[in-house]
Amino acid sequence: MKQFWKSMLRSPSGVIGLIILVLAISVALFGPMLFPNSPWRMVQRPFLPPFTLSTVPLGTDALGRDVFAGMIFGARVSLLVGLVSTLVALIVGVPIGAMAGYFGGRVDDALMRFTEFFQTIPSFALAIVLVAILQPSIYSIVTSIALVSWPPVARLVRGEVLSLRTREYVQAAVVTGQSNTWIIMREILPNALSPVIVLASLMVATAILLESSLSFLGLGDPNLISWGYMVGAGRTVIRQAWWITVFPGVAILISVLGLNLIGEGLNDALNPRLSREGR
Amino acid sequence: MLSFIAQRVLKGVIVLLAIVVLNFFLIRLAPGDPAVVMAGEAGASDQIFVNQLREKFGLDKPLPEQLFLYVKGVVTLDLGFSFRQQAPVAKLIGERLPATLLLTLTAFAISLALGILFGTFAARFAGTFLDTAITVFALIFYAMPIFWVALMGILLFSVTMDWLPSFGYETVGANLTGFAHAVDVAKHLIMPAMTLGLFFMATYTRMTRASMLEVKRLDFVKTARAKGLSDAVIQRRHVLRNALLPVVTLAGVHSGTLIGGAVITETVFAWPGIGRLMYDALLQRDYNLLLGVFVICSAMVLIFNLITDLVYRLVDPRIEFAS
Numbered sequence A: 001m002k003q004f005w006k007s008m009l010r011s012p013s014g015v016i017g018l019i020i021l022v023l024a025i026s027v028a029l030f031g032p033m034l035f036p037n038s039p040w041r042m043v044q045r046p047f048l049p050p051f052t053l054s055t056v057p058l059g060t061d062a063l064g065r066d067v068f069a070g071m072i073f074g075a076r077v078s079l080l081v082g083l084v085s086t087l088v089a090l091i092v093g094v095p096i097g098a099m100a101g102y103f104g105g106r107v108d109d110a111l112m113r114f115t116e117f118f119q120t121i122p123s124f125a126l127a128i129v130l131v132a133i134l135q136p137s138i139y140s141i142v143t144s145i146a147l148v149s150w151p152p153v154a155r156l157v158r159g160e161v162l163s164l165r166t167r168e169y170v171q172a173a174v175v176t177g178q179s180n181t182w183i184i185m186r187e188i189l190p191n192a193l194s195p196v197i198v199l200a201s202l203m204v205a206t207a208i209l210l211e212s213s214l215s216f217l218g219l220g221d222p223n224l225i226s227w228g229y230m231v232g233a234g235r236t237v238i239r240q241a242w243w244i245t246v247f248p249g250v251a252i253l254i255s256v257l258g259l260n261l262i263g264e265g266l267n268d269a270l271n272p273r274l275s276r277e278g279r
Numbered sequence B: 001m002l003s004f005i006a007q008r009v010l011k012g013v014i015v016l017l018a019i020v021v022l023n024f025f026l027i028r029l030a031p032g033d034p035a036v037v038m039a040g041e042a043g044a045s046d047q048i049f050v051n052q053l054r055e056k057f058g059l060d061k062p063l064p065e066q067l068f069l070y071v072k073g074v075v076t077l078d079l080g081f082s083f084r085q086q087a088p089v090a091k092l093i094g095e096r097l098p099a100t101l102l103l104t105l106t107a108f109a110i111s112l113a114l115g116i117l118f119g120t121f122a123a124r125f126a127g128t129f130l131d132t133a134i135t136v137f138a139l140i141f142y143a144m145p146i147f148w149v150a151l152m153g154i155l156l157f158s159v160t161m162d163w164l165p166s167f168g169y170e171t172v173g174a175n176l177t178g179f180a181h182a183v184d185v186a187k188h189l190i191m192p193a194m195t196l197g198l199f200f201m202a203t204y205t206r207m208t209r210a211s212m213l214e215v216k217r218l219d220f221v222k223t224a225r226a227k228g229l230s231d232a233v234i235q236r237r238h239v240l241r242n243a244l245l246p247v248v249t250l251a252g253v254h255s256g257t258l259i260g261g262a263v264i265t266e267t268v269f270a271w272p273g274i275g276r277l278m279y280d281a282l283l284q285r286d287y288n289l290l291l292g293v294f295v296i297c298s299a300m301v302l303i304f305n306l307i308t309d310l311v312y313r314l315v316d317p318r319i320e321f322a323s
Helices: A002-010 A012-034 A067-103 A105-120 A123-134 A138-149 A151-164 A168-175 A180-216 A227-237 A242-270 B002-029 B034-042 B047-056 B063-075 B089-124 B129-143 B146-160 B178-216 B219-226 B231-253 B255-269 B274-283 B287-315
Strands: none
Touching (some): A012 A067, A012 A242, A067 A105, A067 A138, A067 A151, A067 A227, A105 A151, A105 B002, A123 A138, A151 A180, A180 A227, A180 B255, A242 B129, A242 B146, B089 B129, B089 B178, B089 B231, B129 B178, B146 B178, B231 B255, B274 B287
């Protein structure tokens, strides 16, 4: 563990990514305490430009709502959706990949055809259709993002399990009569963890992008303010008020960038043999 | 070669049929009794009309038979009827398809060309300032949501500089023909295509760079160098050709994302393609149209995957068609 932190902190992208993530999480956790008012509330005249009033630093939108407050509350939705949908995707993808890799043969064939099928369907289009049909809510958004993002997990885990299954310590566990579940859970999966962690950090980034795109199209949870929704709402008035679309977009960009950097840092730290020259 | 193509087409058809079946059940998941919804959309809701609709669309038949009829309909390119637009879904999509193909293929070409170019430069000058600059730019573009890039493009090039039109496919009412029309469409195309292309350009840049650095270390490159080949020839003929293989694979994997990006891009730029159609269907909760577009998008992805598979085999002679 100590070794891990050491190499993580040695990679510049990992450090920058960690700083951004810690910042984003603290904004999501503590920001709303500083802004106890609902971000939906009108606080000033509409279209107040940014940097004019210190109480509303980033200006107001077409309805006089505080853009800065919206961004702070939006951080919650983005991070929550990103983390939870990735978690759900892992819960779906890891067992499928593990079973396919461990049992092989027909089980493998069937599960992998199933995975490929989901991978072929255009993911964003499927997410749109699912959220539209299940009706927009934080649950339907998380469900559909998870449903379109688990296949890469399954494929990755399958590959790892395939190579670990033939290792001697696994063979030993088989000989001593351990159950399949025990072998998969205790012997194989812990050793397949590091590439999964790298993938997961990148998936959170993709999930945040997906959520913001859905909200932008008007498929966000109508009760929760989110960055994508804010950009979408500011779109029609972009000629009068650039700040409504610019600032939430920057928030998305920075968080996604941070997570991608963490992914790179993790990759360098966890898979040192894969890190390439010139980095 | 032919048997390989036949095999892949067959596989694609099976996947497409599975998607159609999935689609059928998704329609059934949509809120409300379809007949009642349709009647409401048509502007009448008395029981007799609802029953007529139910009969007309076979909604009174048992589920397996309905499924069979639905699949049969899709196979004969009958994707149902959009009451909102008062037209068959297949016709609506057919009208919009060329615009989407123009947009996605242009974006794809731009992203691939620029991505390979920048990636090659970054790898060639690995560790220098140029490499760092390209890598940082690629990282940033990779993290930008497409809809935001689109809006920033409009803000910069339409609102501030007034260089490019911010929406549409052609200048409305200009009635241009021939070359002037082509120029007009091209002007409208630049921003949407660049917007859609930038994200993928970033991906291809990163991939090309990583892949080239990997190939560069291999033995056959040392051999080529020992033979006394010039650096340019080694880069072009030996390194780049081999490094492009994973990029081609990635392009195939990304076709679905490209279509998804087209939905967003077309929405922002009011580009009259099937992505915009999907957005309209979404706003009006026109489920028949929405799912029709979804089936067509899936079919496009399958075709695109088939093509990249073929290209992959053409680029890499080591892979045999028979396998």
